[in-house]
């Protein structure tokens with residue numbers, strides 16, 4: 001089948017579908033200027049040591065790791081990033097009444113900023129736009145704590161209990177939130193078409209949503225520039241630019 005025929009076939013599958021579940025990874029946000037981790041220009045591909053620094057154990061044990069993390073948060077590309085054609089295509093899918101849920105591994109909230117209904121977005125790795133206290137669990141907007149960092153606090157403590165603050169994301173070594181994962185798996189089982197976009201699909205349990213949806217009878221479409229760990233489960237593999245492919249298939 002030619003590339004154009006394959007795109008037309010998937011567009012028809014989406015026309016026929018009633019409960020599309022999208023599963024997005026870092027690849028959908030690279031066109032917005034936020035680098036992924038494992039792609040050719042990924043943060044960890046370029047600097048393998050960065051992966052080790054991002055474990056929760058190092059963060060809690062070492063104030064220097066936390067100071068570096070806060071400096072990094074101040075300069076994060078997400079604060080100025082804008083949604084791109086990929087995010088916008090998924091908003092159109094929702095307006096057509098087809099988007100059942102959107103599971104995302106991303107922590108940038110660009111889906112919600114693009115206009116996807118917050119209630120449909122399942123953030124399995126949390127969000128960098130919020131801060132959480134490791135001791136008391138209090139949560140607050142990231143911007144408030146960044147203002148303290150800008151004012152000179154290089155490792156700001158929780159204002160309620162003095163505990164260590166971190167972004168409200170799932171760090172390496174940190175447990176996922178069971179209710180969030182359960183919800184992701186439930187919607188994957190309800191899908192009639194699962195659209196996996198911009199993820200290497202090697203991080204479990206989230207990647208398990210792909211074979212789960214397939215076993216439950218959904219068509220599986222993978223959109224990614226490179227091979228993924230789930231290519232053998234896919235009914236269609238769309239290899240190329242997300243910003244070009246999603247507008248072509250989502251209508």
Ligand code: NAD
Nearest residue numbers: 025026027036037038039105106107108198199200225242
């Ligand atoms: P990943 O880095 O493992 O893989 C991204 C994949 O997307 C790669 O295979 C890459 O080739 C592909 N890709 C990148 N840009 C593309 C484009 N424009 N068109 C087509 N394909 C493209 O991503 P992951 O599987 O989501 O895992 C990384 C983890 O790190 C996530 O779980 C997430 O929590 C976190 N993360 C989040 C962000 C974000 O919020 N934007 C950014 C980096 C990492």
